[in-house]
Amino acid sequence: MRSPSTSALPVRGLRTVLVLAMTAAFAAAVPAAQAQTPEQIAAKPYMGWSSWSMQSSKYPGLNDKGDYSYLTEANVLKQTDALASKLKKYGYDYVNIDAGWWMDWNWKQGYDQYGRQKADPARFPSGMKAVADHIHAKGLKAGIYLPAGLEKGAYGDGTTPVWNAEGCTTADIVYPDLRTTNGWDSSYKLDFDKPCAQKYIDSQAQLIAGWGYDFLKLDGVGPGSGKSGDQYDNVADVAAWHKAISATGRPIHLEASWSLDFGHAADWQKYTNGWRIDTDVECYCNTLVSWENSVDDRWDDTPAWTGKAGPGGWNDLDSLDVGNGAMDGLTKAERQSYATLWAVAKSPLFTGDDITKLDDYGVSLLTNREVIAVDQSDNPPARPVTPSDPQQVWAAKNADGTYTVALFNLADSPSAVTADWTALGFTGKASVRDLWNHENLGSHQNKITEALPAHGSRLFTVTPKGSAPAYTGYEAEASGNTLSGNASVAGCDACSGQQKVGNLYQGGKLTFNNVVVDKAGTYLVKVAYVSGDSRPATVAANSGGGTSHKFPSTGDWGTVATVSVPVTLKAGANTISFDSGSGYAPDIDRIDVPKSPR
């Protein structure tokens, strides 16, 4: 957690302090004594702008000098000025230069005499330091980008000396077999058993710190970036960067990219300030993004990571390209949902839009202070409280007792979406604040239902007035249950009773017998489950055909999560079953049936 004194500062005040600190640091070239802890760097998800969305797009007029050619000094300065004038006051303060700053128009790299990336003179005629200076002059922070490993072009027959490392050349930092690494195999893997390897990272860190950068995106990092196995394990690279940045004395935010492996979450938490949980959000098409490729993936891919986010390190959902409908390639509803998920998941909020061309609706999305506050508050990120069905509800319980509640309709048609208070953990009345529309929607009994457009969303703060519901719990492993097919009881440290029912696949089925309720009705049954990936199960009561629900991933097979599922029960004894059908269902820990129906 951040220190109390820091958290008491208003956002704007805090930034002023940091800017002053950096200015002073820069004056001292490479300051040593002002090192800050990672928590202070990424106390909150960062906000800003990144160049990649426009670089990667085929949108007319963006990349006239060839692919990715949007990245130029002129464009970065233009976006810097626009960010400063339009969005800075809402908290957007990072200007992040993405891939290609050392590439010419043909994507040919340039390196200095020490094998370090060198600004391409056509793209950045004034050099990287001058750009950082301009960004800082606007009261903003500067971000830069590097790929993991020693880029092949920097190897130079192995004879290239490493800066400030007596006796080290590039041959001394890689494996003799020149094995490649990173998401594109564009680098030789660094061998950190050799002391020279850390020296090389140190030399890169000193370079960007010297230029005054405040942020580094380290890309192509594995396990992740579409790669696995020892050759692509870049944990040591990330650790080396962490160490190298500390050694510079400059507070530089380290962001790791892309599709980082969940199994190594602890490493990313330890060494970085944020990690891209998913592939690029961009579509590499005629717009910046498109809903299907791959904005909508985030609803499925985020829940596993929810518990990993916190001060110092955040789940990075990638660019938030909602500022211009035509350029983004999204409907208004999709843009709002995109921003809603990013906010409730507490993802960094950095747009990849052309900030000089935001449309009115885009401005309203990017500058809604109530929504930004959800992202930037001390409250935890939301996670699904319903299954990941086309209509789903995400929620977080806030420190002040309120709830952040997001309704999503991921279907291709408008649909009603209901948030049942029981699924949040209370019953009775609650008052509802509509954050996007800045309206109080009054008091709602037991639930709120709204009509959402296709791919639409709503975002509420719900203030409960009621009490916690009473439940009757049923353990999956209880002897009275019926296990069919492959289903079997298994140990599970995180589960209640330290047991669960697993092997629910291809005909495997768990039936809770004798679920007794007093009154007929629909009950929001809490299902505690374990699932290393997102899996469906058909939940049925008695002789009904049941409903197939998709259970969000809990991240691994040792973590329990809970969602609420509506089940219609009759008065008296019922059965409730979880059927894998022809597929693979999650493991079930237990169910809790409310004493009262919906």
Place this chain on the structure above:
Amino acid sequence: MDNHPSRRGFLALAAATGALASLPSFTASAAPVRSTEPLVASRHQLWWQAPADERSMITQGLPVGNGRIGALASNDSGRELLLVTDATLWTGGLNDTLDSDGQFPYGRADFGSLTLLARLAVEIPDHDLGAVSDYRRTLDLGNGVVTASYVRSGVTYRREVFASRPDDVIVLHFSQDGGGRYTGTVTLEGTHGETGTAESFAGSFANGLKYGAAVRAYGSGGSVRVTGSHITFTDCRELTVVLSGGTDYAPDAAAHYRDPSVDPVALARTKVKAAARHSADSLLRTHAADHRALFGQFDLSLGTSTADQRELDTWARLRARADTGDPDPELEAAYAQFGRYLMIAGSRDGLPMGLQGLWLDGNDPDWMGDYHTDINVQMNYWMSDRLGLSQCFDAFTDYCVDQLPAWTDLTQRLFQDSRNRYRNSTGKVAGWTVAYSTNPNGGLGWWWHPTGNAWLCQSLWEHYEFTRSRAHLEKIYPLLKGAVEFWEARLLTTTLDDGREVLIADHDWSPEHGPQDARGNTYSQELVWLLFGNFRTAAAELKRDAGYAGTVGKLRDRLYLPVVSPKTGWLEEWMSPDNLGETTHRHLSPLINLFPGDRIRPDDSTPKDVLAGATALLTARGMDSYGWSNAWRSLCWARLKNAENAYQLVVNNLKPSANGSNGSASNLFDIMDMGGGRGIFQIDANFGTPTAVLEMLLYSRPGHLELLPALPGAWAASGSVTGAGARGGFVVDLRWRDGRPTEARIRSVGGRTTTVAYGGTSRTVTLKPGQSVTLKDFAR
């Protein structure tokens, strides 16, 4: 209804006096009698918590219609979209140049297609769905009105959409409570590239059809004016938009189905101008009174649903019905009433309903949205008499009457084409028949359907059995006689193994199933058997053609009738013991005399082996098919008194359609699975399924009624039906409790004597038209 003479009445009079052949479909309407009755929401409400997606209008749009023009409404708070259809807006024509195989072309240019007339959009940018709360829309089946409501910044906004027959316009009315205002645009567009003004457009097709549409908007409290291609409204407290449109189609073969005196766009302008002289409230009351007069002729209760079920919106309720497996009697009754709503909206004075009625989402409806004669148009009209909408049947009758000259011409000119594999081996041709598809311009499409005439006549005849209307009988007599003449020329003599000489149908196709060159198909034999019998009765009742009727009667006695296959145990579909087709095929053609005919009955009149063979075939066909196929199966099971099978098939049609699967869309339109995730709307099941519901409660044939022949357990506790039509000329009100009738009121609408049976007992009722009797104390 009774207060103002309908155009139908006028037409009937004109026809009787020979004064007028036909009026164009789109024609000046008399000033309606204005209803001042305040509108009270009916008990029959379907409701939803989300509007339609514009890309999914066919499954989510709510239908309105006045029998001539119809629309699907999106009800989106920020953008109301109407897809407007006119039943006569057909491309194509007579289509009388056969393809090389002697069959009819079947394309959108030659045969033609039903198409959309217009798109009307009312944009209210400030009311984007993402910015409103408490959204809800409702289809009030009883009043015939769609409503939508929502809250925006504390103001409750409400709109109504309805299609008025008395004013011949579609109306959108926007109001609010709480000081709100409407600002936005109204945009009217054609769908065929027309150019027009903000308030109207006109066009014509290659087939000479002229058409046009007009819109008018008026409000209070703000301003409404034309700006370029839109009507712009600003700060209106209330807004009314009226739309009309039509074509110069006239149901007259002699005039090539056109009335050149009609200027559609001028007429449309006249109609919206006339309507705009009245408040939206007055338009709505007048419309609702007209709608209620028909809707109220029938009611149905199948039992009581739970409070939990009632709390769900219609779509959630369909899903819950499927997920839980628990009966939802009120939903099941509402589904039947929805079919009646569609009938009132889709079938009044003008053309009847084809494959999609008046509801399209584009200009390329599957199978052209045409009139399919091998069950679909017939199924559309099975419901109307049984569920208290006899008047709505007339459009179907008139269609056949109006097409008859063209069908006769095409048959006599083209049927004997040497390339036509179905031509008469006798070398003779007489009377008329049809192809599988027909259009309203006299044209036939796709393959010849020689037996189609007999099936059309069977439906037309049944309407007579329900109504005992002599005027109807006179109207259809030329159709019956022409079909009989066709078959007299077509039937062949053959000798069976047992030496018996019988008459069989020539080369034909049991609809869409098996060999295309089989003789003596059960489908043809049974329908011709019905046709000949019905003609004989008709001739006797009209005292016409006594000699010819006698001849036809003798032919009928010689018709071959199907036997049970010793191989399959099924009633044979072809004159073969072999199964020449697909066991679970969608059609039930060989059972056509189980339903809709009733030669095969679960009583002593039918040989046991035939009954067993029919039952075995029906069993083999299975319980899982397309909506219309399920409806037909359900009807057959009801006839066999297997209540639970009949009910399960109804329930199957209530299954929510997902990714194009068979079942009900969220707007309750029946969806037919075309494979690959594509489902299409076909309206027949929306009528066939309610028919099955009714047949489970009441079986009738002339002279015999049976109460609760197939009452399923789900509806047994208590229920009632009022206004159910019964063959023989009666209308029945029936109540039941604990699975047994408690009271049955039999009213004659032309019938004289009938037995009324329940369980093992029956009694005989004799009434004069208009008289009724109430029966109680039914023994089990």
